[in-house]
Amino acid sequence: MANKKQIAQKTESLVVVENQPAVPIEVSLFKNLSENLKKIRSLEGILGYIIRNGISAEIDLQEPEKLVEYAIFTSQIVDSSQELAELFTLGGLKTMLVEGAEFKVLILIINENKINIFMKNNIDHIKIAEKISP
Amino acid sequence: MNSTVYTSALQNTLSEIKNICPEVSNSFVFNDSDLIAKDDSTSKKNIDQAIVAFNLVEKEAKTIGGLKSIRVEGTKGKLNLAYMDKFNLATVISNKADENYVNTITKVLVPTVIKLVDEIKVISPEIEAEINENPKPIAEPPEKDLEIKQETSQELSEIKNPPVTLIEPPANEKVEVVGGLNYNPNTEDNSENQSIEEKSPIEFEDNNFLAEPPVTQLIVEKLGGILVPSDTVRIDKEIIEKWTELFDGKKIKMVHIENVNGKSTQSKFRNIKSSKHAGKGVIRIPDKIQLELETSKGELVTIKPVID
Secondary structure, eight states, X not given: OHHHHHHHHHHHHHHHHHTSOHHHHHHHHXXXXXXXXHHHHTSTTEEEEEEEOSSOEEEEESSGGGHHHHHHHHHHHHHXXXXXXXXXXXXXXXXXXXXXXXXXXXXXXXXXXXXXXXXXXXXXXXXXXXXXXX | OOHHHHHHHHHHHHHHHHHXXXXXXXXXXXXXXXXXXXXXTSOHHHHHHHXXXXXHHHHHGGGGTSEEEEEEEESSEEEEEEEOSSOEEEEEEETTSOHHHHHHHHHHHHHHHHHHHHHHHHHHHHHHHHHHHSOXXXXXXXXXXXXXXXXXXHHHHHHHSOOOOOOOOOTTSOOOSSTTOOOOTTSHHHHHHHHHHHHSOSSOOGGGGSOOOOOEEEEEEEEOOSSSOTTEEEEOHHHHHHHHHHTTTOOEEEEEEEETTSOEEEEEEEEOXXXXXXXXXXXXXXXXXXXXXXXXXXXXXEXXXXXX
């Protein structure tokens, strides 16, 4: 009897978890990523970031007037990368790094969240990526 | 030099990279929208589409001051694009590959090959220019031609025949150069040599062996007096002796005198008797010749013997 009761309790608790709506998980992930981004934003050499998903977006740029320019550029990177991934069978996109003469852009795709981080060329982007998504 | 040289060199390089790193599934090199080289496993259609995708990113890259590299990481593989000075190198590797190892090879090997091709490209026009600037002389002046032909026949005779002791004849004698030498008439070299012989005169004129008359610069001194002939200049005895020695057997009756402006005349000459003027590097010229030469005392003139 005691064993049966225990099983029933466990099952009950599992049901409760499965019935949790999907949106809150995404929201919490977005919140976590956003907090991590805020932390790395204070680091020297980080010029700003853009994080967005289907519901929310957050922007923090050193030069806000360049938002449209940056948004178009990063959008083009993602579009081209998707095409390249299809052509050369790279699978689902995870990260993209575009280095320029002045600075570089790291794009991370974590679930539905697309994160663009603008940083100086001397910044270790691998460490930055680890800090955002441990 | 066009891009085919780069294509050939880079094509081989990409093949070698694939041999060294089998994890490299695709690689190609392009410039703007032109494909320069690709490995065997990559289709041109895919590359063309990829180049368009790269160029779209590059178009917007002014935001970051121009593109240096693109790295795309997927769940199955990675793509790296390195923008070099002239060309862009794209490599696709599997996630199992040691990315650092592949990058080390590709980012060293490909630029080195490009640099080598560039150096060949730089050297080639230089050599071409040098050849154009200093073409091999086709026609030599007659005197030089004669010398070369003489040497050639001499060299050939040394190769084909045992060494012959040559006795230098006197300069004023007629000399037969190759008439007495034995050649095998059946050999090709000899036939060429014979044609050379036909072109070159076998007998040399006496004048060909005469030394160029030496030119001596002297200072003009006036020569006057009642008994002094007006058509004769006086020069140092040593000069006359040198001429006699140099042109042995030749009669030197006249001297050619030229002033600094190029005006010249010929006159008889005798040696200076006066110890006052002897050995001083002067030429004593009567007034008549001075007028003719438009020169005067203290001016410089050059003299050389007139050989009969």
